[in-house]
Structures are given as structure tokens and as C-alpha cells.
Amino acid sequence: MKEQILSVGIDIGTTTSQLVFSQLTLENTASLISVPRIEIIAKEVVFRSAIHFTPLKSQQEIDENKIRQLIEQEYHSAGIRPEQVQTGAVIITGEAARKQNAETVLRALSGLAGEFVVATAGPTLEGIIAGKGAGACQESKHRGATVVNLDIGGGTTNIAVFRNGEVIDTACLDIGGRLIRFQNERGTISYIADKMRSLTRSMDLSVAENQTLSTGTIEAITMRMAGILEEVLGLVPVTPQLATMLTDHDLRRDYPIDYVSFSGGVADCIQGSSSGDYFRYGDIGIALGQAITRSKITQQFEILPSVETIRATVVGAGSHTTGISGSTISVSPGVLPMQNIPVLKLSPEDEALPLRLWGEAILRKVQWFNLQGEKQNLALAFKGPDSLGFSDVTELASEVIKGMQGILCKTCPLIVIIEKDLAKVMGQTLRSQLGFKKDVICIDTIKVENGDYIDIGRELVDGNVVPVIVKTLVFNS
16 A cells, blocks of 8 residues: 655745755555554655745845746756645745745745645744754654754744654744845945844944945854854854744753754855855855854864755755554545644643543633634644543533534534544544534544644545644744
């Protein structure tokens, strides 16, 4: 039992935009006498686009029409039609995610990603995806070690910490190669980001547009940026500037780090041969890469080579965002695919309640999604009891229906996500108790949290499994 699906990854970044197509191979890895267990056993990038500079209307807006034209050209170059794509991700990353029209750009591109795609932007997810695309996740699992990947792009540095193949920490800083840009090779500034103004002020430097920076000043600024990265990794004491440069939360720094890897455009300038040629790209990217080369990061940590550098995020988006449900699922015919369904997850305290009280607990939490008196469809998620008899399954299904009563009046299906392997019997019981008058999607072995959104694709492998992407739709201010 084997099947192949086509996945797309589209990355709209601060500096560059690109696309990859990947082929994912699904196979039943269970024995002949066991319940089928469908897994993604192989991932192969089959097409890599050119790397394009992200077109902007202004410093605040992305040119969505030109972006769409670029992506359409790359589809044509690859000989692939949108309807051939079954999963994947469109991601707006770094400073680009903060542009005024980021959501408009995502909507403009969504039709080019087939009928099933995640459109998201957010530093945590971006860092994780880049770390997977760079190979840090796989190396941490292979080595049984803690690997930190720093994805250093034009606008941000996204950090993901992997231990034994699992994400244990993330952070994002406004440190990137395009935060200061130059008009010419004399070092005359054409653009400086607000965070960089703040950082240079802390260095007793006054830096502004149309000012010319000496090579020494550029090196001093980029060494301070590298110093902030030393701080976040726990190599030197933390200064107030670290908090300024963080975009959301800091790393915990309560674990030992075994290895460090780099991805993103600046990664190609670390330990490279661009020393002194600071103005090749019209920004501080080369100087920043060289500063990191001279920093304590490369001196005190063992550096792992990355599988991908500038393409890490887009490869990760195309190859590592998709998961596969368990093979004991229950899905009403013709209801998939579904996109952007918010998740309501029961807490451990909720699940500790007697089954007869689950309905009330669900009903209370459904009110979280009451928007101006109008309820939206959502996916109810829970881990599930360790063992259930037939009467328990019947009672649990009844309580789910009771708690989701406000959702049942909508035309959308009832969606239930269970971490334990019991979706088939639960889905069948729900459909029976609803008199087979309501569509039901019940899938299992998927882990989600409150605040997540979920996309569910069409059934694969003779209807045994569905592709699933769990994501967060976050646009930073």
C-alpha cells in the first residue's frame, strides 16, 4: 500500500521569495496482521524555483500582483498545474509578515496552491519549519542531542531548539541582513529599521538615512548584533538590548546546547569567503555573517553543516508541514478538503471529569468562539480516555453532541480530533446518534492545541488516512 502526493512550499520573505515542489511517499508500515499505519516514508524535492527579490510597493506593502506573477511563472517552469498539488504551505516570513497587506497577499496566492494549503505567518512556526528544512531536527534525532538552528534572513533571526527530534524551545529576534540597506558602495544608508536605530543608539551611535557609514562602523554594528545572538544562546550575560530585539518571547536557556546550525540567506556568509566585500548585496548581510564567524557562537559550539541555507524555510514548508492521520478514521463522503478550522481543545482538568460532565465543559468552551453572537465552525480536540467500553463510547459521543449543540445547526460537519486511536468507532457512534443526518469528520493520532488551526485534505490510500496541517495564523504587529 503506497501512494505519492505532490506538495508545494512558497516562501515570501523579507528579502527573497521562492518556491519548491516536493514529492511525499506514503506507505503502510504496519505488519499484515496489524491495523494499517500510514506514514510519510520519503520526501524528495522535485523542483526548485529561482530565488526572486520580494517585490514591494513601499516599505509597508508587498506588491501582491507581482508576487502572483512570479509564482505563476514558476508553476509554468515546473510544468505543474495548481490542481495537481495536494498539500503544502504558503508562508510569509520575517518582516514581510508585518506588512500592511500580508493577508491580502496570502489570499492572492491561495488559489495557486491547489485546493489544500496552509497560509500562515509567524516566527515560531517559521523557525520550526526552517530548522526542519535545514536538517537540524533530523540531526538532533539522529545524534540524540540538542541542536539549535538559527535561521537568519533579511529581517529576522528565527531560532528553534530541537532535542531528539522534538521542538523544545523557540525565539525570534529582529536581527537580519536587510535591516540596514545602502544606496551605493560608499556605505550611504537608504534604509534603517527602527529596531536598528534603537540598537545603534545604545552604542552611542547616531545612524540615519542618507548617512555614510565607514567599514569600521558597519563592523561595530554587526558585531553588536552577533553579541545579541550570543546573549540569547547564553554565552554572555544578557543586556537590556536583548529584550528590545526580541519580537515575542526569549529562549528559556535552561538546557545544555550540543550543536548549532545556521540557515537563511546570511548563513551563506558565515565562515564564507566574502570578508570585506560588504556592499555586494547592498545591505549588512555579509558583514553580519562575518561578525557571527568571529563570535563566540562559532568558537564555543560545534557547528553542524545545514542541508539547506537560503532555501531552508521553503523546503521545510513543502516537505515538513504535512502530517498523516491515523488509519482508523471516520469521514462522511464528500466533505473534504477543509481549511482554517479553529481548534477547541479540552484541558487535562476537563478530561479528568466524569464522562457525564464532558458536555457541560465543552459547551462552556464553545462560547469562546461566539463572534458577535454568531458561532463559527470549529474542531473539538481531546486526548481521550485510556480505555473505553461500548457504553463509555456511547456516553462520550452523547456528551460531545450535547456540548457541540450550537455548532450542529450549521451546515458544516461536526469535526472531532482525538489523540488516542479511537476515531473510527467514535465517528460511527456520533453519526448514528445524529441519525445519519449530519456529516462527521473524526480523525485520530493528531496532536493539536488551543489556538491552532487545522487543514484536512482529501482522503488518501483508499480512504484510510487524510493529510493534515496544523498551524497558527499569526500576523505580528
